Amino acid sequence: MIKEFVFSFICTVGFSVIFHTPKKYLAVTGLCGAVAWTLYKYVFLMGGSIITSNFIGAFGMAVLSEILSRICNKPATFFIIPGIIPLVPGYAVYYTMFSLINNDYDKFAQMGADTAKVALAIACGIIVASSIGRVILVMRGHKVNMRM
Numbered sequence: 647m648i649k650e651f652v653f654s655f656i657c658t659v660g661f662s663v664i665f666h667t668p669k670k671y672l673a674v675t676g677l678c679g680a681v682a683w684t685l686y687k688y689v690f691l692m693g694g695s696i697i698t699s700n701f702i703g704a705f706g707m708a709v710l711s712e713i714l715s716r717i718c719n720k721p722a723t724f725f726i727i728p729g730i731i732p733l734v735p736g737y738a739v740y741y742t743m744f745s746l747i748n749n750d751y752d753k754f755a756q757m758g759a760d761t762a763k764v765a766l767a768i769a770c771g772i773i774v775a776s777s778i779g780r781v782i783l784v785m786r787g788h789k790v791n792m793r794m
Contacts, residue, residue: 647687654683654732662728671724674714678729682707686733696760697767703733704771712779722779726772735764 658679659672667675686703690696711725718724738761745754 651680655680661731675728678725679732683732701767701771704768708772708775
């Protein structure tokens, strides 16, 4: 598990460089991605489904991003976008498109549905954490921008 933590940290830092993250925040964004992957892997190894594992990984990473956004005075998306990179189901998207191109529509439908569920779980984890963060800020008396 430690090796995977390190590799997901390095992966996230690599994408943070591509996204032009300032050097002083590279370690922090790397930590977000490593936490996301470690939570995902832990829940999965404990018997959780891929959907649940992705939700918990994204939720934990988003909570960490909300905390870091207050500490570093940056928007939470600054940490969320690189932080979800280890969770993105790139393999599944590739094979979904591969099945479509090869006219294997049954496999395309199955893999497409599974990939959409994973993407939805990641999005829901981020939304729930961000919503909880906003509720906490409002309860503490902070002014929160509620624009949609």
